[in-house]
Amino acid sequence: MAFSVVMPALEMAQETGKLIAWRKKEGDRVSKGEPLLEIETDKAVVEVEAPADGLLLGIKAAQGDDIPVGQTIAWIVAPGEALPVENSSAVPAARRGAPREATPGEIPPRAVPGSEPASRVKISPKARRLANELGVDLAAVRGSGPGGEILASDVESARTALDSGRTPGNLEVPSSVGLIMAERTAQSWTTAPHFFISREIDATRLNQYRNRMAAERAPAHQGPATSVRVTHTDLLVALVARVLLQHPRLNASWSAEGIRIHHHVNMGIAIAVHDGVVAGVIPNAHTASLAQIASRRAEVAERARAGKLRPADIADATFTISNLGMYHVDQFSAIITPPQAAILAVGAIVDRVVAVEGTPAVRPTMTLTLSCDHRVADGARAALFLNDLARAVREPEKRLA
Numbered sequence: 001m002a003f004s005v006v007m008p009a010l011e012m013a014q015e016t017g018k019l020i021a022w023r024k025k026e027g028d029r030v031s032k033g034e035p036l037l038e039i040e041t042d043k044a045v046v047e048v049e050a051p052a053d054g055l056l057l058g059i060k061a062a063q064g065d066d067i068p069v070g071q072t073i074a075w076i077v078a079p080g081e082a083l084p085v086e087n088s089s090a091v092p093a094a095r096r097g098a099p100r101e102a103t104p105g106e107i108p109p110r111a112v113p114g115s116e117p118a119s120r121v122k123i124s125p126k127a128r129r130l131a132n133e134l135g136v137d138l139a140a141v142r143g144s145g146p147g148g149e150i151l152a153s154d155v156e157s158a159r160t161a162l163d164s165g166r167t168p169g170n171l172e173v174p175s176s177v178g179l180i181m182a183e184r185t186a187q188s189w190t191t192a193p194h195f196f197i198s199r200e201i202d203a204t205r206l207n208q209y210r211n212r213m214a215a216e217r218a219p220a221h222q223g224p225a226t227s228v229r230v231t232h233t234d235l236l237v238a239l240v241a242r243v244l245l246q247h248p249r250l251n252a253s254w255s256a257e258g259i260r261i262h263h264h265v266n267m268g269i270a271i272a273v274h275d276g277v278v279a280g281v282i283p284n285a286h287t288a289s290l291a292q293i294a295s296r297r298a299e300v301a302e303r304a305r306a307g308k309l310r311p312a313d314i315a316d317a318t319f320t321i322s323n324l325g326m327y328h329v330d331q332f333s334a335i336i337t338p339p340q341a342a343i344l345a346v347g348a349i350v351d352r353v354v355a356v357e358g359t360p361a362v363r364p365t366m367t368l369t370l371s372c373d374h375r376v377a378d379g380a381r382a383a384l385f386l387n388d389l390a391r392a393v394r395e396p397e398k399r400l401a
Contacts, residue, residue, distance in 0.1 A: 002084050003052040005036065005074040007067040008311055015124050016066045016151055019073070020045055024056050030076060038308075044278045046309040052076045058083045066153040068145065122149040126183075130155045133183050136162070152180075174275070181276040188338045192254070193374040196333045199386045201393050203349045203364045209396045210235060213290070232349065233269060233323045234294045235400075239392045240344060241265040241285035242399050244319060247385040249377040250370075251318050253339035259376050260339075268317030268337065269297060271304045278304050279337060281317045290400060325349060331367040341376035345369040366393075 007017045020038040024030055030050040037048050050056075054076040061073040075083055123138060127150045131138050134155065141158045143150035156179055174182065213230050244251040248261045265286040268279035280300030282293055300313045319341075322334045325348035334345040347367040354363050368389065372382045392399045 003076045004072040007069050007071050009069040015126050016068050019061050019063055019065045021063055026059050028056050030056050044309045045307045046311050054078050124151055126152045127155050130183050133186055134159045178276045185335050188336050192336050194371055195374050196369055196371050197382050198367055198369040199390055200365050200367050201390045203366045206393050206396055207364055228294045228298050230290055230294045234290055234297055236321055237267050237282055237285050237293050238290055239399055241267055243389045243392050245286055249381050250342045250385050252341045252376050254373055254375050262318040266316050266318045268320035270322035271301050273304050279317055279320055280304055280313055333369050334371050336371050336373055342370060342372045
């Protein structure tokens with residue numbers, strides 16, 4: 001049985017992926033689960049694994065190609081098996097460039113000498129948003145998608161060509177990952193009504209718990225010792241995930257149909273990379289042990305910085321933590337990652353003078369700032385979540401026992 005190799009969709013808004021490199025060549029034998037190709041998506045460069053055992057045949061995409069999500073780019077077949085005959089009639093007429101009625105939001109294409117006249121040009125929603133963000137005139141863009149559709153990659157190319165004709169200066173053209181990050185944060189900031197609440201928390205017990213774990217390597221309830229160092233971020237991932245189960249509106253997302261509540265916590269962790277920031281995901285963080293969280297976090301961070309992320313590394317986060325404490329940042333507010341309802345910004349743990357039973361004392365404290373989408377959660381819900389999280393940070397051994 002033949003298995004198709006398709007351009008995967010790693011997030012809701014993804015339309016295309018850029019083929020960075022094939023890890024195998026035409027005719028090679030491949031095994032299910034081994035790296036097959038590398039693609040660049042809206043978030044990062046990821047490795048795509050082979051879906052089956054067999055021979056890689058019928059490669060139809062080359063390095064640098066922008067490929068629509070879901071399009072077959074190769075086949076994996078058994079030795080001696082013929083390639084499937086693809087049925088072009090299965091492709092929607094609009095995708096094949098057949099005549100159709102214009103839809104709202106489309107613009108007439110520019111006339112190209114020597115080309116056949118076309119009726120209308122379709123523009124993807126992402127391309128339109130990106131053009132607005134970058135100041136690109138869509139009437140001057142040639143589409144490379146099916147039927148001449150203008151894709152986000154076409155807008156990026158037009159921006160690069162425009163910049164190359166300007167006077168050189170201190171202009172830095174971001175990578176495609178950087179451009180998409182700019183688009184997504186601008187979209188979030190302008191469409192999701194953000195509000196922010198902060199809480200200063202005593203981190204004494206959190207520090208003690210982490211130091212005890214460092215000395216013991218791994219508590220008995222977590223199984224064999226691990227060489228992976230447990231960080232404050234790992235502790236917060238475990239604590240936040242468990243507290244979120246009591247506050248479902250914070251572990252939710254806004255959609256056109258309404259508020260979508262998630263009954264599992266896939267925790268996103270903001271990771272700084274060369275081209276920007278990616279969010280590595282800890283799946284089912286609410287049930288994972290600290291050792292499992294630390295190991296997963298270390299593996300994903302290593303792959304992110306090496307540009308070798310896998311699709312599962314960045315998919316389906318329901319909540320995100322951004323920790324800048326290691327950069328000595330005391331407090332900051334983060335922009336929500338759509339379609340999530342909230343993100344937690346973590347500042348540095350520093351010694352401060354606080355009142356303890358009416359007496360001044362020096363305690364290690366940290367400031368947590370919660371950014372919320374007001375369409376999903378109001379101030380009271382957010383405050384109750386931070387209250388419970390503060391108690392969990394002050395008593396980590398109870399939550400993680």
